[in-house]
Amino acid sequence: MSDARVNPVVPRGSTAEKPFELVITPETAGWGFSGLRILDLPVGTRATFRTGGEEMLVLPLAGGCDVTCDDERVTLTGRRSVFSRVTDFAYVPRDATVTVRAPSGGRFALPSAKAGRRLPFRYGPADEVPVELRGAGQASRQVNNFCTPGTFDCDRLIACEVLTPGGNWSSYPPHKHDEAGDGESVLEEIYYFEVAAAxxxxxxxxxQRVYGHEDRPIDVCAEVRSGDVVLIxxxxxxxxxxxxxxxxxxxxxxxxxxxREWLIRDDPAHGxxxxxxxxxxxxxxxxxxxxxxxxRSS
Known part of the structure; x- marks a missing residue:
């Protein structure tokens, strides 16, 4: 993030830009590649947009939809909520016109990245998403590796979902990926949160905790609720x-x-x-x- 004035904590609805409830672009984040949009569609509505220079995914958070990219269409079954099941998804390339139509309504995440190559429009089946259990004890969590290197081909974009049972810690021990070399890659990261209701x-x-190192100061310890984002x-x-x-x-x-590789380095104080x-x-x-x-209801 080149502009230190950008607040790394983005509350739900604070960057709304029709038709999106949340818009984070490389330009608004003050960095070069990562982006995210959230689309909340009432019953029977649709949204049409251009991808420009970004590759994107259409990832159902709640509900299903039809995704049309130029002259092709796929139907996403989706899910009741992020706590109910692993979902299918669609990949849409840069320089495309996309329409998302939700006959029964729904909420959809569109993770994105600046892309050089224009890859084909594709469907990602839910049953091909690798589900990984990481950590142990109170550091146990679930990772749905639906769009990581080796599981789904993209130009630059890497995305995954993490589910953490109540009372547990994830993204632990603290780690970073902001320097190239020594088993570490340079990746800008967005965390989008949802929390199960009582x-x-x-x-x-x-x-969520984020803290700096050496001459790169950042100090975040933030309460997050459903729809909030933290930029890293x-x-x-x-x-x-x-x-x-x-x-x-x-x-x-x-x-x-x-x-396109996901290499991290643990904080040596906590590894x-x-x-x-x-x-x-x-x-x-x-x-x-x-x-x-x-x-179980969520």
């Missing part, structure tokens, strides 16, 4: 903290100037924590979701 329906919250231009980030009783979801969107996981069981609540619809 049984009464009242909203929950979680927390550089520095150590983590933990992402799920409050007891409230499962936490976040969508990670990453892109950078180098080869030793990984050694504690040896012999610990994964949280038995995981996985929270699969490609089968979850029966």
């Amino acid at each position: 049984p009464s329906g009242s909203p929950g919250s979680g927390y 231009p550089y520095g150590w980030h983590g933990p992402s903290m799920a409050a007891p009783g409230y499962d936490l979801y976040y969508l990670n969107v990453m892109a950078g100037p180098g080869e 030793w924590v990984r050694g504690l996981w040896t012999g610990q069981e994964t949280d038995p609540r995981l996985p929270l979701t699969s490609t089968t619809e979850r029966t």
